[in-house]
Structures are given as C-alpha cells and as structure tokens.
Amino acid sequence: MNAVVVTGIGIISPLGNDFAALSAALLAGESGVRDVPELQQVGGLRCQLAATIDDINPKQIPRKFRRSMSNMSIYAYLASQQALAMAGYPDEQLGSGDLGVMIGSTLGSTTTSENFFHDYFRDHSLERMKTGTFFKLMGHSCAANVAQSFGITGRVLAPSAACATGCQAIGYAFEQIATGKQQAILCGGADELHPLTVTTFDIMNAASRQFNQQPAATPRPFDRRRDGIICGEGSGILLLENRDSAVQRGATILAEVVGFATTSDTSSIASPDVGAMATCMQRALDDAGVAAAEIDYVNAHATGTEQGDIAEAEAIARLFGNNVPVSSLKGHLGHTMAASGSIELAGTIGMLQQQQLIATRNLEQIDERCAGVDHLQQNRVQAVKTILKNNFAMGGINATLIIRSVVDD
Amino acid sequence: MTEAEVIELIDSSLAEEFELDRADMAPEANLYEDLGLDSLDTVDMVIVLEGAFNFKIREEEAIRAIRTLDDIHRFVLDKIEQNS
Numbered sequence: 001m002n003a004v005v006v007t008g009i010g011i012i013s014p015l016g017n018d019f020a021a022l023s024a025a026l027l028a029g030e031s032g033v034r035d036v037p038e039l040q041q042v043g044g045l046r047c048q049l050a051a052t053i054d055d056i057n058p059k060q061i062p063r064k065f066r067r068s069m070s071n072m073s074i075y076a077y078l079a080s081q082q083a084l085a086m087a088g089y090p091d092e093q094l095g096s097g098d099l100g101v102m103i104g105s106t107l108g109s110t111t112t113s114e115n116f117f118h119d120y121f122r123d124h125s126l127e128r129m130k131t132g133t134f135f136k137l138m139g140h141s142c143a144a145n146v147a148q149s150f151g152i153t154g155r156v157l158a159p160s161a162a163c164a165t166g167c168q169a170i171g172y173a174f175e176q177i178a179t180g181k182q183q184a185i186l187c188g189g190a191d192e193l194h195p196l197t198v199t200t201f202d203i204m205n206a207a208s209r210q211f212n213q214q215p216a217a218t219p220r221p222f223d224r225r226r227d228g229i230i231c232g233e234g235s236g237i238l239l240l241e242n243r244d245s246a247v248q249r250g251a252t253i254l255a256e257v258v259g260f261a262t263t264s265d266t267s268s269i270a271s272p273d274v275g276a277m278a279t280c281m282q283r284a285l286d287d288a289g290v291a292a293a294e295i296d297y298v299n300a301h302a303t304g305t306e307q308g309d310i311a312e313a314e315a316i317a318r319l320f321g322n323n324v325p326v327s328s329l330k331g332h333l334g335h336t337m338a339a340s341g342s343i344e345l346a347g348t349i350g351m352l353q354q355q356q357l358i359a360t361r362n363l364e365q366i367d368e369r370c371a372g373v374d375h376l377q378q379n380r381v382q383a384v385k386t387i388l389k390n391n392f393a394m395g396g397i398n399a400t401l402i403i404r405s406v407v408d409d
Numbered sequence: 410m411t412e413a414e415v416i417e418l419i420d421s422s423l424a425e426e427f428e429l430d431r432a433d434m435a436p437e438a439n440l441y442e443d444l445g446l447d448s449l450d451t452v453d454m455v456i457v458l459e460g461a462f463n464f465k466i467r468e469e470e471a472i473r474a475i476r477t478l479d480d481i482h483r484f485v486l487d488k489i490e491q492n493s
Contacts, residue, residue: 063427063428064445064447067449127456127459127465127467128456128459128460129456130452130453130456131449131452131453132449132453
C-alpha cells in the first residue's frame with residue numbers, strides 16, 4: 001500500500017476564505033455564526049442563524065465554467081484552486097489522468113431547484129429553462145464542475161452522505177491512492193445554505209432557537225445549555241498525494257492520512273447509536289494500525305444537539321476513557337454540512353502545525369451526560385502527532401479519519 | 410419599437426446574459442470566434458431573446474444560419490415585422 005499525504009488545502013468557510021485565515025480564526029476562538037434575515041421570512045422556522053460565506057468573488061471564475069455552477073460549486077472551485085496552488089501541483093499534470101476529483105455535497109443545488117420550480121409552476125412550461133440548470137442540480141455538480149474547470153481527467157466521484165460527506169470523500173481518496181488507482185486526488189465536501197437545510201433540523205427540534213439574539217453564543221457542543229445545530233456552508237478541499245510522488249516532485253507535506261473507516265448504523269435513520277460510533281472509530285484505528293493510546297486528540301463531530309453529543313461523548317469515552325483531549329469545531333464554524341468533515345480536518349492540520357489544541361467554543365458547563373472524556377474548554381499547548389476525526393450523518397452514516405504529523409519527534 | 414431600440418434591447422440582453430463587453434459587440438462580430446459563445450450559449454440565447462421580445466423562435470430554421478450579431482439583429486427585426 002502507498003503512503004498518502006496532504007500537500008494542499010483550500011478553504012472557503014464562515015471563518016475565512018483560505019487555510020491561514022481559518023487556522024488563525026479558530027485559534028482566536030472566533031465565531032462564524034450570523035443573523036440571516038432571509039430565514040426570518042420562512043414561516044414557522046424558529047432558527048434564524050447560520051454560518052455563511054462572505055467576501056468571495058465568483059467572477060474570477062471564467063463565465064464558461066461558472067455558468068454551470070451554483071454557490072456550492074463556486075466554493076468548491078475556489079477551494080480547489082487554493083489547494084492546487086498551495087501544493088504547487090504542476091499544471092501539466094492536471095490532464096495526465098493521474099489526478100482525480102472526489103468532492104461531494106448533501107444534495108444538488110436546492111436554490112437552483114427552488115428557482116426552477118418557482119418558474120415552472122407559473123404555467124408548467126419548460127421553455128424558459130436554460131442549459132445550466134441541470135449542471136447545478138445534478139448530484140455530482142461540484143466534482144464535475146471542478147474537473148471540467150481545471151481540466152482534470154482522472155477519476156471523478158461524488159460521495160454523498162450528508163454530514164459525513166467530506167470525511168468520506170477524503171477517506172475514499174485515501175484508499176484510491178493507497179491502492180495505486182490514482183497518484184493524487186482533490187477531495188472534500190461543499191454545500192450552500194438554503195432554508196430547507198435549516199428547516200430539516202428545525203422540524204426535528206435539532207436546530208438551535210434560543211440564541212437568535214446572540215449568534216456567537218451558539219452552537220454549544222457538549223454544553224448544558226446547547227439547544228441544537230447551526231447550519232452553515234462552504235467548502236474544504238484537500239489535495240492528497242502518493243507520498244513517493246509528492247516527495248519526488250519536492251512538495252511540502254502537511255500531514256499523512258493513515259486510517260479511515262465508514263460504517264452504517266442501522267439502529268435508526270436519524271438517531272445515533274453509541275456502539276456503532278465506537279465501532280467506526282475502532283475500525284479506523286485498526287485500519288491505521290494505531291492503538292487508542294497513540295491518539296493525541298479526538299476532533300468530535302459534536303454539533304450541539306441533545307442526542308448526538310451525548311452518544312458521541314460516550315462512544316469516545318468507551319475507547320479512550322478520560323485520557324485523550326476532545327473538542328468540536330462546530331462552536332466556531334457551525335455545521336457546514338457536507339463540507340464539515342474537510343473544513344474541520346483542515347482545522348486539525350492547523351493544530352498539528354501549531355502544536356496547540358483548539359477548545360470547543362461555547363462549552364462553558366459540561367453536560368454531565370457528556371462527561372467522561374477530557375473536554376477542551378481552553379486551547380491547550382501540547383505535543384500532537386496523531387489525530388482521530390469523526391463525522392456522523394443522518395441516514396446512519398458514520399465516518400472516521402486518522403491523520404498524523406510528518407514532523408519527526 | 411424603433412429599429413434602434415430593438416437592436417439596443419438585443420445587445421443589452423446578450424451583454425447581460427453572456428457578460429460581454431459592449432465595446433466588442435460590433436454588428437459584424439462573430440458570435441463564436443469573436444464573442445466566445447458556444448453551442449450551449451446558443452440555446453440560452455434563444456431563450457433570452459424569446460423572453461425579451463415575447464415571441465417563439467426555437468423552431469425557426471433561420472436561426473441555424475446565424476453567425477454574427479448583425480445576423481441576430483436582422484433575424485429579430487424580420488420576426489417582429491412578420492408578427493406585426
């Protein structure tokens with residue numbers, strides 16, 4: 001099996017639009033959650049907050065490529081462009097067939113869907129439908145748009161597993177490079193905010209609604225006063241490469257991906273199971289050939305929901321006891337859905353670089369039902385080499401990645 | 410609408426849809442070689458013109474012969490005259 005490394009990171013996030021900005025904002029404990037007036041117009045919707053994207057310029061993308069992109073593909077394009085640039089990936093290799101694209105989203109563009117049907121229901125005519133509509137609606141819109149725009153001719157895959165999408169995309173890319181099917185893969189997740197996403201969680205009483213007047217005070221992973229998720233948007237894209245070819249071309253290596261597991265929790269399509277979460281983490285440890293005692297930090301999925309945070313804390317405690325520091329980055333970033341796995345993994349690579357663990361924002365009083373693990377309530381300077389990162393999704397999809405610093409002890 | 414108004418509406422609609430620089434939109438400009446449009450744009454161009462002038466032209470054989478901006482101007486002006 002080939003060793004697989006990260007050589008480039010691109011970020012479009014509620015906390016900044018490149019990797020350096022994200023890392024600095026996380027370290028400073030900033031919040032990307034904002035008041036979104038559009039959500040106040042939705043009848044019955046109780047959550048009026050979201051973690052949204054600012055300050056991007058879609059027009060830097062040539063119109064020929066942009067015409068088939070909704071916001072999620074624009075985010076994925078801009079993040080991919082950053083990742084390729086950071087890696088110094090040679091232009092002449094883009095079309096070699098050695099580079100693939102694995103980028104997923106929760107759905108195709110819901111905004112495009114809404115606009116199309118809004119027009120269609122006027123008179124049930126399709127005569128006003130433009131050619132770009134389908135390319136924004138299709139399930140592999142982000143992956144296909146990125147491949148087309150950069151002339152990438154290798155494998156294209158668009159895994160879709162809601163909140164586990166980004167984590168799965170990186171895991172599948174890791175496996176494809178490890179087994180020699182591709183030398184390098186641009187991978188991660190992207191999503192765009194639409195009121196439907198917020199509503200989906202709100203109707204299940206899983207969206208935050210008590211903090212509409214204090215956006216920065218929510219979500220509150222593992223905290224007693226947590227009251228649900230804050231939906232977000234963005235894209236995190238990593239360039240994974242075969243270590244040998246990365247070294248050969250003189251690339252700077254940011255981290256190594258050493259393990260991955262993804263499993264199906266069939267106990268419920270919506271509610272997490274402690275045992276299933278623990279099994280997924282254990283399988284990732286087995287895949288990496290790493291003992292639980294070798295993990296220096298667990299980056300939790302913890303979104304700030306009642307059930308999910310309790311189950312994950314218990315699952316982490318089952319494997320690691322109280323010995324491994326744990327935090328969630330959702331308190332800073334909200335839940336960027338399909339992008340959360342890859343944006344948050346990038347955050348953990350920042351922790352490797354800084355040798356400093358980032359605390360869970362808004363975790364003031366630990367819910368006793370989430371106790372039993374070493375919760376980070378303040379940033380902690382300590383040696384960090386190996387990190388385990390979770391993402392758990394609606395549909396019973398669990399995913400865990402393990403990464404390692406390449407800096408020698 | 411005067412002929413000049415029709416031409417202005419065509420040019421402004423296409424400039425907005427395809428993000429064209431009005432300075433490049435000389436009547437003799439070739440849609441493909443000079444303005445950079447392609448086959449998908451041609452389909453969207455028909456929809457834009459149908460919306461701007463409230464007529465149906467999708468099935469018109471003459472569309473296939475359009476190459477320049479002036480061809481579009483003539484085609485639309487003829488169509489308006491036929492409908493009047």
